[in-house]
Amino acid sequence: MSLNQSAPSSEPLISSRVTPPQHFEVDRYVDKFLSTMCDSSRRRILELLSYPKDQKLSEDVSKIVPIECRSTDIAKLLNLSPATTSGHLKQMASIGIVLSRREGNAIYYSLNNHYLVHAFRDLLLALDKHYHTNVKNTDLE
Secondary structure (H helix, E strand, C coil), rough: CCCCCCCCCCCCCCCHHHCCCCCCCHHHHHHHHHHHHHCCCHHHHHHCCCCCCCCCCCCCCHHCCCCCEHHHHHHCCCCCHHHHHHHHHHHHCCCCCCCEEEEECEEEEEECCHHHHHHHHHHHHHHHHHHHHHHHCCCCC
16 A cells, blocks of 8 residues: 555544634633633632533523522632632633622622523533542652
C-alpha cells in the first residue's frame, strides 16, 4: 500500500469527530461562562441556589420552585464576606446564570437557567468521576 492510499477503516474521519464551528459570540460566552465558574466559591453559590439534587429536571421548568437567597445569607452560609459574595454574584449575573431582585434593602438571588445549571452539574460529576478513575494517583504538578 502506498503512502497516498489509506486502509479502509470503520473509524470516521477526524474532521467528522471535531466539534462543529460555533458562532464567535457563542465561543466568547462559553469562555466567559467557564472562566467565571472556575472559582470554587461561585460553584458553591451555584449549588446553594440549585434545585434539590433528587428533583428531576422536567421539560416544564416553570414547575421548578426557584430557591432564592439574600446575598447576606449566602455570605453567612458559605463563610464569605458580604463584599466577596457580592462580587461573586455580580460576576454570575454578568453571564446570566443568576437573577437578582431587590426587596427593601435586601437583594435576593436565584438561578436564571436551570438547564444550564443541570448541564454544568453533569460536567462537574463527570470531572469528579474522571479524577477518581484516572487522575487521583498521578502527579498533577
